[in-house]
Amino acid sequence: MITLTGRFDTPADAAALLALHGGPEALAAVPTLRGVRRDASGGIRAAFSPRGTFVPMPFALTVSVERASATGAQLAVRATRGQTAVDVQLRLGFEPSTSGTTVSWAADVSVRGTGATVGQRVVRDLVYAAIDEILRDTAAVA
Amino acid sequence: MLLPPLRYLRPETPGDAAALLSEMDGSVVLAGGQTLLNMLKLDLARPAALVDVHRISALRDIRHREDGTLIIGAAVTYSALAGSSETRRTHPAVADMAASLVDRQVRNRGTIGGNCCLNDPANNFPPLLAALDARFRVLGTDGERVLRADEFFVGTLATGLRRGELLVAVEVPAMPPGSVVAHEHLQVGADSWAIARAVVRLDRDGTGGTGEGFVTDARAVLGAVYGSPLRLHSVERSLSSARVSPGLADAATALREVDVRPTEDVHCSTAYRLEMAEVQLRRALRAAVEGSIR
Amino acid sequence: MTTEHIAPGTVTRRFTGQAMPRKEDARLLKAQGEFGDDTPVAHLAYVAFVRSPYAHARIAAIDVSGAEQAPGYLGCLVPDEVETLTDPYLELQGPPGDAEVDRCLASGGIARFAGEPVVAVAAETREAARDAAEAVVVEYEPLPHVVDAREAVQPDAPLVHEPVGTNVAFDSLYDWGDIDFAMDNADHVIEVDELHFHRFSSTPLECGAITVEYDAGVDTFTFTGGFATPQLATLNLSVALRHPFSKLRVLSKDIGGSFGLKLNMHIPATAAALLSRKLGRPMRWTETRTEHHQAGGHGNERWFRDVRMAVQRDGTVLGLTYDALDDVGAYTRYEPLGGVIWTQVANACYQLKHLKVHYRSVYTNKGPVHPNRGYSRMQHLWLVERMMDIAAHKLGFDPVEFRTRNYVQPEQYPYTTVNGCVYDSGDLPLSLRKALDLIDYRGARELQERLSGSGKRIGIGIGSTLDSGTNNLGQARLINGELPFSGNTEGGLVRLGADGTVYATTGGVAFGQGHETTIAQVVADMLGVAYDEVQVQRGSDSALSAQTGMSGSYASQFAVTGIGAILNATKKLAHEINLVAASALGCTPDDITLVDGHAVVADDPDRALPFSAVAGIVHFSPADLPPEVADEVGLVGRAVYRAPFEIPDTERKYGNLTLTYATQVHACVVEIDEETGHTRLLRYAMVDDCGTPINPMVIEGQVHGATVHGISAALYEHLSYDAEGQLVAGNFYDYHAATAYDLPSFRYDNVVSPSPFAPVGAKGMGEGGGAPLHALSAAFQDAVGDRAMVLDSCNPPERVLRLLRGLDAERVRVIR
Amino acid sequence: MTIDHTAETREITVTVDGRSETGHVSDRTLLVHWLRDALDKRGPKIGCDTGNCGACTVRWDDTLVKSCMVLAAQADGDEVETAAALEGEDGSLNRLQRCFADYHALQCGYCTSGMLMTATDLLSSGEEITEESVRRGMKGNICRCTGYHNIVKAVRAAAGQEVPAPHGCAAQEVESR
Known part of the structure; x- marks a missing residue:
């Protein structure tokens, strides 16, 4: 398992960030997400193609929000592509700042399948970049 | 061993290639394909189209500008580079690197552009080109721009190329007289995957003859250890203006202050990789100093 | 040309014993061989597997609707259907391990290792099968997994097979001689906490390839591919498919290597057969390299714990005892035969009188093991050879003299081992002398001294080993008295x-x-x-x-x-x-x-x-x-x-288990970079004795091949898993199979000790007994003296560097 | 620029082992698959997914390549030579092939075609042939049977160098084979 942490500032306030949890419609505005919908168990499904990679690496994404409050949220994310599966336990913290919100995040990441074998020397950086990117993008549409 | 569905496109000019890349969502450049096609076989990536630039003659030139700059077309193969007597004369480090890469089959197909644009941590050329202050000429739909190595190699499998841009050439400045480049690496087996790599370039004054002088400029770059070539500025500073002497090599072991997590894989622990980076750096320094004194 | 009798009263030898050029070569050199994926078959369809990325997971749902939309899709096979249509494969072990249920797709809807097939998809073309497989969506519920056999035997460990109730598939105590007497009375006792024989495989260059044609007219399946044991495969296929033995035909043409691993091809073949019958098309499955590394069979990984060796003051070794945990991965396919196969070489090359081993075959959530060149014997041989070497270093014996003294001596053949095996012939001291001559042993010692302090360290190693050939299948009764096998x-x-x-x-x-x-x-x-x-x-x-x-x-x-x-x-x-x-x-x-x-x-x-x-x-x-x-x-x-065998005594676990014993003595000189631990082979020699040669050229070729498997395993190859149970050596980048450039030119010689038991005096050979693993471990030990201890069979640069710094010295003790 | 943006299949014509072959291929088809599946060329073999093993090695417009890392579409209009082209017109083995047989440089034969292609390229390159250069030159081809020793010998013998005869075989016998 890989543990990653990051933080960034967004002009949105916590309420706006939490509102994203309300409906897939808002998430459809995130440029790297396609086909955002809610599945039978209430999770969010989408196709995610991170921008940072030099070749498109689209993943099928399933996100379930396990907990959400004004101070933070906890999400379980599963991303699959071919015979690669990435499971992420993502904890978000929201802290009001003068210009909006400081979002801090911590992720426990498990990479399985082909990606674990072939990607072992790059996977940490790629997953970090992908999480950072999608969180910033998502915050930006809040 | 099978590729996902995709389109194969073969434009005839760099401009056409750049146009295709920006027009077609999910298209990527196919240069030598010696890594890209493997990634596709393993289903790690899913481009909509491959834009084959391997045969574009404008990208296959090796030439020199009047100021001595070596201009290598992005689609120049390793074997072409290794076989270029001009390159060997003006930039032997580049020719040597090309000649030693992987194996004869891959050298015949793999390109310097592909090696750079992939920017895999284990790739040979990025740290060398960073040490040589190479420039990267990039073509987009709105014209050309030139990136420095630190602007080009930005992270693990990541470069400064924007979507729709095409690397057209790598420009390596003329080597100052008396400049020495040393490359050392530790590999799995005799000559396989790199565990740690160091490239050191020392420029010194006093162009002629043997004997000591002063370092006028230095580059120290690690490869394979971090996601992208890592310039060791503190090492470079400690070398700069120093007198070239046998003891110089031992002066710099400044890796510990680098706050980047080393790459990890099945071949070794991160601690070992870091230690080996120091060993390779020391060896490269020593070789560069010896080369300077000689 | 020499002429001698091939067998009494028959004919003369014109060709036997000569280096005749091979009959196989012309077609192979002209690219006219016919390997598994070569055979053209009309109306052929292709199979692809969807595999579990999880080391252990329950399959919650399988959605094949995406695959059905893929162009060229023909059909698929899911675990439920396999449960309905097939019976489990034969299990060799008795209770409780026989409660294991093994099928061609995730048995019981549970995936037990990363890379296990979960769904089989058939389509018109290779690409279509790939695309359809990619479109299958499987939902997994991850289960706790275990990847280390030492953890797997703990009481609270996750169970790989719930119905078995334990992760121990096979548990047996082998106790020959009187080990307590030996330990109590020996002048010296050496104790080692733990040694590890790592997981690797000979990874044949041709991965698996199977074509199945179901002929409805005669209700017959024809299988073409690299089946290494065609009749045993037929038996397993017959049971699994519930199909008459007589209506199964198994063909092989050219096979691109097996080294034992292709003994279990009936498993993917079952899935292809079911699809062929269901869809009315010939089916071909061609394994990829990644698939082969994940699921095509690994060699046995083994932990040796609480190892003790009794040694006399004069250097005579009396006996040895240890606990073995053999990590067999997720399924006991040919296993737990390995649990007894090693006893063919119980004595290794030595006159041991007392041997006691507690052996357990342990399930983990890793790829299943298959027999692999030197199967199960090389692990024990490595341990014994390692202990001989450790004892010599700790007690200050010359490693050459120490081995020579303890070898079974030429005049002692036929030699009966502690467990009733009969070593037929050999001359180990001569073999060792020849091997040492080939590496210029004295010169190598001088070089070692000369380079001292230069940053390069020289190590000289000896590996003496047996290649037991022609086994008595009666030994299967030692793992399960109910099994109806004997002789060969x-x-x-x-x-x-x-x-x-x-x-x-x-x-x-x-x-x-x-x-x-x-x-x-x-x-x-x-x-x-x-x-x-x-x-x-x-x-x-x-x-x-x-x-x-x-x-x-x-x-x-x-x-x-x-x-x-x-x-x-x-x-x-x-x-x-x-x-x-x-x-x-x-x-x-x-x-x-x-x-x-x-x-x-x-x-x-x-x-x-x-x-x-x-x-x-x-x-x-x-x-x-x-x-x-x-x-x-x-x-x-x-x-x-x-073969002239009797049924072994299952009570005493005693009897002759192998007909012939070829020997191999290897010697090597390595050069270690003291700053990096990087190793270069300076000299490598092997001396083979496989009795009367039939074709010396072929024999030498086999020795070369087995040698490189061993060298590559000792230095590079490791089917390593991460904590998630993911194989991190799934291709030839991360599983570095030695290239020509990694290796030196070999120095080869032979000794001829005809087998009195074999028809032409020739002994089976070719597996090599893992001699390079023994020799290289010994070379590293030699390089570090007794300041560190070589307790692992794989020594990549990082480990060698740690050895130079004193790794594991404290784990070996002279307790008397 | 004449590019069909939509086509995912195309017709290609490639001269393979001296014969012009036309085929309809998918854009994604690897050259090795086209040679094997469409033309029944058994020289190029598949031994890995990652371009390491070299079993698929062919010559493409006189350049040695691994045909698993080339699209069939890329070879349109070009010449490809597989190991099937090495034998003489009368079906006899060429010198290199004979040396492989004489020095027992093959066992299962799966890597052999690739080895022969690489060795042919090395021998015709004008590079100096030594134990070291052959080992280096052949490092892109994996063999799991022979341990390479005899392959190196065979290549050196094909270059006219004196190498020891196989065990149990007098040197003059190798000459006479």
Whole structure:
């Protein structure tokens, strides 16, 4: 398992960030997400193609929000592509700042399948970049 | 061993290639394909189209500008580079690197552009080109721009190329007289995957003859250890203006202050990789100093 | 050319014993071989597997609707359907391990290792099958997993097979001699906490490839591919498919390596067969390299714990004891046979009197192990050789003298081991001397001294080992008394065609060992025909070749069983030729000798009949023959070689388990970079003794190959798993199989100690006993003296550097 | 620029082992698959997914390449030579092939075609042939049977160098084979 942490500032306030949890419609505005919908168990499904990679690496994404409050949220994310599966336990913290919100995040990441074998020397950086990117993008549409 | 569905496109000019890349969502450049096609076989990536630039003659030139700059077309193969007597004369480090890469089959197909644009941590050329202050000429739909190595190699499998841009050439400045480049690496087996790599370039004054002088400029770059070539500025500073002497090599072991997590894989622990980076750096320094004194 | 008798009273050796060029080579050199994926088949469809990325997971749901939309999709197979249509494969172990249920797709809807097939998809083309498989969506519920056998035996460990109730598939105590006496009375006792033999595989260059054609008209499946034990595969397929044995045909043509791993091809073959029948199309599955590394079979990984060795003051080793945890991965496929196979070499090369081993086969959530070149023996041989080396270092004995003193001595053969195995012949001290000469041992020691302090460290290592050949399948009864196996056989068939051509067929299966060549050599000699005139069938065919239930390529047996059967069959044919010729030439059959393609009256060479005439009479003019001859003669000799074995004593776990023991003594000189631990092989020598050679060139080739498997395993190859249970060596980047550039030129010699038990004095060979692993471990030990201890079989640079800094010194103790 | 943006299949014509072959291929088809599946060329083999093993090695417009890392579409209009082209017109083995047989440089034969292609390229390159250069030159081809020792010998013998005869075989016998 890989543990990653990051933080960034967004002009949105916590309420706006939490509102994203309300409906897939808002998430459809995130440029790297396609086909955002809610599945039978209430999770969010989408196709995610991170921008940072030099070749498109689209993943099928399933996100379930396990907990959400004004101070933070906890999400379980599963991303699959071919015979690669990435499971992420993502904890978000929201802290009001003068210009909006400081979002801090911590992720426990498990990479399985082909990606674990072939990607072992790059996977940490790629997953970090992908999480950072999608969180910033998502915050930006809040 | 099978590729996902995709389109194969073969434009005839760099401009056409750049146009295709920006027009077609999910298209990527196919240069030598010696890594890209493997990634596709393993289903790690899913481009909509491959834009084959391997045969574009404008990208296959090796030439020199009047100021001595070596201009290598992005689609120049390793074997072409290794076989270029001009390159060997003006930039032997580049020719040597090309000649030693992987194996004869891959050298015949793999390109310097592909090696750079992939920017895999284990790739040979990025740290060398960073040490040589190479420039990267990039073509987009709105014209050309030139990136420095630190602007080009930005992270693990990541470069400064924007979507729709095409690397057209790598420009390596003329080597100052008396400049020495040393490359050392530790590999799995005799000559396989790199565990740690160091490239050191020392420029010194006093162009002629043997004997000591002063370092006028230095580059120290690690490869394979971090996601992208890592310039060791503190090492470079400690070398700069120093007198070239046998003891110089031992002066710099400044890796510990680098706050980047080393790459990890099945071949070794991160601690070992870091230690080996120091060993390779020391060896490269020593070789560069010896080369300077000689 | 030398001429000597091949077997008493038969014929002379013109070809046997010579380095005859191989019959296989022309087609292979001209790219005209036919490997698993080469055969053109009309109307062929392709199979692809969807595999679990999880080391352990329950399959919650499978959605194939996406696949159904893929162009070219034909159909698929899911675990539920497999449960309905098949029975589980045979389990060799008794209770409780026999509660394991193994099927071709995630059995019971649970994936037990990363890479386990979960869904099989069939489509019109390779690409279509790939696309359809990619479109299958499987939902997994991850389960706790265990990847370390030492953790797997803990009481609270996750269970790999819930119904078994434990992760121990097989548990046995082997106790020979009186180990307590030895430990109590020895002058010295050496104790080691733990040694580890790592997981690797010979990774044949051709991965698996299977074509299955179901012929509804005769309700018969024909399987073509690299089946290393065709009859055992048929048996397993028959059980799994609930299909009559008689309606299963297994073919192989050229096989691109197996080294034991292709003994379990019936598992993917089952899935392909079900799809072929269901969809009415021939099906082909071609394994990828990644798939092969994940699920194509690994060698046994073994932990040796609480190891103690009793040694006398004069250097005599009395005995050894240890606990073994053998990590077999997620399924016991050929296992737990490994739990007894190692006892074939219980004594290793030494005169041990007392040996006690507690052995457990342990499930983990990793790829299943298959037999792998040196199967189960090399692990024990490595341990013994390692302990000999450690004892020598700790007690201050010269490693050469220490080994030589303890070797089974030439005059002691046949030598009975602690567990009743009989070492047939050998000369280990001579082999060692030759090996040391080849590396210039004295010069190497001088070099070692000279380079001291230079930053380069020299290590010199010896690896002495056995290659036990032709096993007694009766040893299976030592793991499960209910198993109806004993002894060993192989079949052979030799016949004369209508024009006098000599045809020969073995029941064996070849993947590079040159069976066509060696068969032709002995047949040509026995029948007095030219080597080129013997036609040997390529590959095997369960419907047509001379197979017995035990047929196949495993346990280094072809030189004994395969050739033995061919000899017996040829004798029968020769007898028939003699009968026909005698009646035609008017003499008695005893008067006939077979020379230069003729049946000749021995004392009257002018009276001779060419084979074409002998064949002509039988095939076209049988009325020429007296009825008693015509009734007896079919010009076909079909025979079985039965190895002379008895059923072992299952109570004492005692008995002869192997017929022949080839020996290999290797010696090497390594150069270590003290700053990096990077190792370079400076000199490498091997001395082989496999009895009377049939084809010395082929033997040397086998020795080279086994040597490189061992060197590469000792330095680079490691099927390593991460904490998530993910294989991190799934391709040739991260699983570095040695290239030509990694290796030195070899120095080879041989010793010939004919086996008194084998038909032509030749011993089975080719597995090599893992000698390079022993030799390289010893070389590293030599380089560091007793300041560190080499307790792992794989020593990549990082580990070597740690050795230079004193790794594991505290884990070895001289307790007396 | 004449590019069909939509086509995912195309017709290609490639001269393979001296014969012009036309085929309809998918854009994604690897050259090795086209040679094997469409043309029944058994020289190029597949031994890995990652371009390491070299079993698929062919010559493409006189350049040695691994045909698993080339698209069939890329070879349109070009020449490809597989190991099937090495034998003489009368079906006899060429010198290199003979040396492989004489020095037992193959066992299962799966890597052999690739080895022969690489060795042919090395021998015709004008590079100096030594033990070291052959080992280096052949490092892109993996063999799991022979341990390479005899392959190196065979290549050196094909270059006219004196190498020891196989065990149990006098040197003059190798000459006479």
